[in-house]
Amino acid sequence: MQNVINYTKQLEVKATYDVVVAGSGPAGICAAVAAAREGARVALVERYGVVGGNLTAGYVGPILGMVGKGTMRDELVQLLGVPQNDMIGQTGCAHDFEMAKIRLAEFVNHPNIEVYLQTTVTDTVKDGNTIKGLVVTAGQGAFVLLGKVVVDATGDGVVSYLAGAECQKGREDGLMQPVTLEFTISGVDESKGVICIGDVDDVCLGGERFLDYCKRLSLEGELPERLAAVRLHPTTHRGERQVNTTQVNGVDMTRVDHIFKADLELRQQIVTLLDFFHKHLPGYENCRVISSGTTTGVRETRRVMGDYVITAEEMAAGCRFEDVIVHRAEFIVDIHNPEGSGQAEEHIQYCDPYDLPYRCFTPKGVEGLYTAGRCISGTHRAHASYRVMSICMAMGEAVGTAAAMCAEQNCTPRELDVKKLQNRLINKGIELYG
Numbered sequence: 001m002q003n004v005i006n007y008t009k010q011l012e013v014k015a016t017y018d019v020v021v022a023g024s025g026p027a028g029i030c031a032a033v034a035a036a037r038e039g040a041r042v043a044l045v046e047r048y049g050v051v052g053g054n055l056t057a058g059y060v061g062p063i064l065g066m067v068g069k070g071t072m073r074d075e076l077v078q079l080l081g082v083p084q085n086d087m088i089g090q091t092g093c094a095h096d097f098e099m100a101k102i103r104l105a106e107f108v109n110h111p112n113i114e115v116y117l118q119t120t121v122t123d124t125v126k127d128g129n130t131i132k133g134l135v136v137t138a139g140q141g142a143f144v145l146l147g148k149v150v151v152d153a154t155g156d157g158v159v160s161y162l163a164g165a166e167c168q169k170g171r172e173d174g175l176m177q178p179v180t181l182e183f184t185i186s187g188v189d190e191s192k193g194v195i196c197i198g199d200v201d202d203v204c205l206g207g208e209r210f211l212d213y214c215k216r217l218s219l220e221g222e223l224p225e226r227l228a229a230v231r232l233h234p235t236t237h238r239g240e241r242q243v244n245t246t247q248v249n250g251v252d253m254t255r256v257d258h259i260f261k262a263d264l265e266l267r268q269q270i271v272t273l274l275d276f277f278h279k280h281l282p283g284y285e286n287c288r289v290i291s292s293g294t295t296t297g298v299r300e301t302r303r304v305m306g307d308y309v310i311t312a313e314e315m316a317a318g319c320r321f322e323d324v325i326v327h328r329a330e331f332i333v334d335i336h337n338p339e340g341s342g343q344a345e346e347h348i349q350y351c352d353p354y355d356l357p358y359r360c361f362t363p364k365g366v367e368g369l370y371t372a373g374r375c376i377s378g379t380h381r382a383h384a385s386y387r388v389m390s391i392c393m394a395m396g397e398a399v400g401t402a403a404a405m406c407a408e409q410n411c412t413p414r415e416l417d418v419k420k421l422q423n424r425l426i427n428k429g430i431e432l433y434g
């Protein structure tokens with residue numbers, strides 16, 4: 001049987017924009033709005049029927065990490081009604097996902113932005129090494145959106161991959177962090193119900209460290225070992241918990257043959273966990289699931305290699321760069337074990353607030369293209385820190401501003417004067433130095 005066919009089709013060029021942003025997660029929405037506020041005409045393309053990426057469809061919260069003052073991250077945290085305590089991971093509270101769907105739709109509803117929902121990027125239009133636009137597919141069929149600059153904020157680096165950029169996945173053996181389906185429960189008795197925000201949390205239950213309690217019960221056969229890291233975040237509503245505990249290893253979510261199997265297993269794990277909560281967690285006897293991710297949560301897939309590849313070692317030492325565009329990014333190197341349960345490394349690595357340079361956002365060998373969000377250029381360990389949502393928002397804003405400037409000055413990302421970009425960011429009130 002023939003397993004390859006030639007396929008040729010004429011496609012309508014629907015519109016031409018200054019900036020085309022693929023993906024509407026924390027990075028994509030900030031890139032689109034930043035570019036629009038600079039006066040650029042923007043297309044925002046999203047495969048799901050809702051904007052927000054992991055902030056909405058993925059049911060991922062709390063918004064973790066920190067960046068320097070004055071970025072869109074501060075605006076979004078306020079917009080989503082998240083209490084302003086320590087968002088680096090000490091007391092993080094998950095935002096309200098249903099309200100986020102509304103607030104983020106309003107956020108991108110800017111006169112300069114055309115939002116294409118339920119529209120999937122399926123290919124790129126290139127002239128030599130320069131990207132000229134995207135082939136997208138929606139209910140009405142495939143069509144083309146041209147742009148002077150394209151921003152790949154798909155998380156998976158789909159646009160960069162389709163454009164032929166060099167991509168890496170996972171650590172040296174190719175294994176990536178596990179996938180997880182987050183879910184929300186209600187009906188927790190706040191007078192008894194424990195909160196546990198993760199491996200750094202020493203909260204106790206009946207005199208025993210809560211995570212040790214779960215591990216002990218797991219050894220006694222009450223919970224599968226890989227579900228023993230039970231993370232129970234508070235939400236903005238009393239009696240609710242955001243559960244970040246299910247996990248499946250060995251999954252590559254860029255492979256279609258992996259997706260359904262992983263999703264099914266994760267959804268079945270919700271039932272196992274609920275049973276465990278009812279039986280073994282005081283205050284959780286009557287809890288029930290009220291919502292879960294519309295889609296499997298993907299921590300790690302492609303990293304698009306750029307003109308600079310940042311490492312966790314540089315980040316841990318609080319690196320500074322002349323071409324900084326995200327300043328004082330702060331989060332631990334948080335590697336969920338690609339091979340089993342818990343953390344991948346013996347201990348969590350703390351990072352001094354670090355900078356991200358412009359060159360991490362320009363994919364090697366492709367012109368006219370930026371990356372933003374978790375697919376930027378870094379190592380597997382570096383990615384485990386900068387992937388959190390606060391940092392992705394600041395990346396999106398910086399790159400969206402840069403893309404608008406390229407369109408305005410009729411230049412490519414590599415021709416853009418980074419000093420001028422930095423001045424533009426500083427003039428908006430964004431801290432870049434100090």
Ligand SMILES: Cc1cc2nc3c(=O)[nH]c(=O)nc-3n(C[C@H](O)[C@H](O)[C@H](O)COP(=O)(O)OP(=O)(O)OC[C@H]3O[C@@H](n4cnc5c(N)ncnc54)[C@H](O)[C@@H]3O)c2cc1C
Nearest residue numbers: 023025026027047053054064121155180297298373374389
């Ligand atoms: C289970 C889990 C728990 C996590 N916990 C936290 C946490 O507590 N706090 C925190 O801050 N971070 C957390 N993270 C990390 C964080 O959520 C992500 O790294 C972050 O959302 C990445 O942002 P992004 O904008 O790059 O990508 P995403 O949020 O993934 O958004 C990408 C968007 O692009 C769209 N897209 C993809 N392909 C296409 C295509 N071909 N065409 C059109 N659109 C496309 C997607 O539908 C999506 O909307 C967690 C991640 C997971 C998976």
